[in-house]
Amino acid sequence: MEHRHSPVQPYFLFKSFVIMFLIQAVIVMFMPMALTAPIWYQILAVNLVVGIVFGWYLYRQWYHIEFSYDDAGFRLRKGKTAPIEHKWSEFAQVSLTRNDYGEFVVRLHRNDESFEIPASKLKLDPFQFRLQVMSRVAHES
Amino acid sequence: MKGRGRWVADFSESFRNYRVGDVTFDLFISGNTRVKGFIFSRVFSFFLNPNYEVGFFALSTGRESPPNPRRLRKWVLTVKSCMERSNMKWSWLVVVGEGLSDPAKKCVQEALDPDVGIAYLDLDSRQVVSADTYLGRQLKKYVKV
Numbered sequence: 001m002e003h004r005h006s007p008v009q010p011y012f013l014f015k016s017f018v019i020m021f022l023i024q025a026v027i028v029m030f031m032p033m034a035l036t037a038p039i040w041y042q043i044l045a046v047n048l049v050v051g052i053v054f055g056w057y058l059y060r061q062w063y064h065i066e067f068s069y070d071d072a073g074f075r076l077r078k079g080k081t082a083p084i085e086h087k088w089s090e091f092a093q094v095s096l097t098r099n100d101y102g103e104f105v106v107r108l109h110r111n112d113e114s115f116e117i118p119a120s121k122l123k124l125d126p127f128q129f130r131l132q133v134m135s136r137v138a139h140e141s
Numbered sequence: 142m143k144g145r146g147r148w149v150a151d152f153s154e155s156f157r158n159y160r161v162g163d164v165t166f167d168l169f170i171s172g173n174t175r176v177k178g179f180i181f182s183r184v185f186s187f188f189l190n191p192n193y194e195v196g197f198f199a200l201s202t203g204r205e206s207p208p209n210p211r212r213l214r215k216w217v218l219t220v221k222s223c224m225e226r227s228n229m230k231w232s233w234l235v236v237v238g239e240g241l242s243d244p245a246k247k248c249v250q251e252a253l254d255p256d257v258g259i260a261y262l263d264l265d266s267r268q269v270v271s272a273d274t275y276l277g278r279q280l281k282k283y284v285k286v
Contacts, residue, residue, distance in 0.1 A: 097154040100177060107154070134157065 004068045007123040012063035017055030021047060067122050071136060076117065086115060088136040096130045106130050108137070147283055150174050150195045159198075164219045167237075168199040171227060193230035196223060202238040207245045208261055213252055220257050233258040233280050239265050246270050252277075260284055 024047045028036060036043055062079045069075070077083035091108040097116070098104055104126035106117045117133075119126040152172035159169035174193045176186035198220055206212065213236075220232050234257055236249070241263040249261040249270050258276025262269050262284060271281035 093156060093159065095154050095156045099153075130157075138158075 002068055002070045004066075005122045005124060006064065006066040009059075009063060009065070009121060013055065013059045016059040016063065017051050020054040020058060021051035024050060065118065065121055067117065071139075074117070084115075088133070088139075091115070091137050094130060094134045094137055096126055106133055108133070148176075149279075149283060150197075151177055152197065161219045161223055164200075164216060166198045166200050169196065169223070171196045171229070191230075194228050196220075196227065196229050196232040198223075198232060198234045200234070200236050202236060204239050207238055207240060207242060208236055208248055209245065210248050213248055213259070217252060217254055217257055217259070221254075224256065231256060231258070231276060233260070233276060235260050235262055235280070235284060237262045237264065239263065241266060241268060241270065262286060 028043055028047070060079070064079060066077045066083075067074065071088075073085060073087040073089075075083050075085045086108075091110045093109040095107045095109065096104060096119075097107050103118065103120035106119050106126065106129055108115045108117070117129075119129050150172045151174070152170045154171050156169040157167065159166045172195060174190050174195060176182050176190060178186075198216075200216060202208065216234060216236070220234050223229070224232050236259070238245075238261065241261065245261065249259055250273050252259045252272040253274055254272075255274055255276070257272075258274060258278075258280040259272040260269055260277060260280045261271075264286070267286040269281050269284050269286065271277040
């Protein structure tokens with residue numbers, strides 16, 4: 001049975017919106033005052049709408065995380081980059097890590113390499129998810 | 142687990158059933174002695190705390206395999222190999238078991254490796270025996286049953 005997780009991350013969505021809004025704000029700043037002053041509120045409204053639409057687009061392109069897994073392996077995709085697929089059997093150890101931002105990451109180890117699944121960003125219970133991953137890695141290896 | 146914790150290090154990674162060769166530790170956590178936090182904590186930590194990588198290993202043994210010099214030496218060597226691999230300065234090893242014989246007690250107390258603090262926690266008598274080293278004595282203060 002395949003499990004899918006791709007929750008919206010409000011922080012990164014807001015960040016994308018702010019980026020798009022600021023780009024437009026800079027453009028407006030360099031426009032002649034005589035042109036923009038009479039339609040100040042209309043420009044602000046357009047900027048907000050465009051910021052939301054393009055912010056969503058930017059979020060989907062760069063930040064959105066899609067994660068799916070089943071008994072055999074998993075697939076992780078960030079933004080529109082190529083998805084990364086691995087089998088559970090490729091890994092030997094599983095650890096739970098907390099990064100500087102207080103987010104939990106389930107780290108899969110093989111030889112000297114490791115691969116991270118961002119459990120907190122995916123809104124997964126990191127402790128339960130670690131146990132699930134451990135049982136899959138132990139079962140497959 | 143209950144009660145209050147006491148800060149010994151900033152642990153950031155935990156393993157369960159951590160296998161090293163033919164030894165499987167029930168728990169292995171690693172971190173360092175630098176406090177993470179907001180500006181003041183970081184500045185305070187930067188000037189006062191050493192930046193050492195540290196580890197904590199926990200191992201449970203049954204009644205049939207209490208610590209003896211040979212087993213303890215094997216566990217300590219395994220811990221030391223992990224320390225070497227991760228550039229750790231200090232480690233703690235807690236062995237949890239049931240029943241405490243005099244030879245086992247003596248063997249733990251005489252484990253005098255200065256880089257590995259060792260303690261044996263007897264669940265039957267709720268007694269903690271530690272190695273007679275600085276890290277071992279400190280560990281005895283932290284571990285409560």
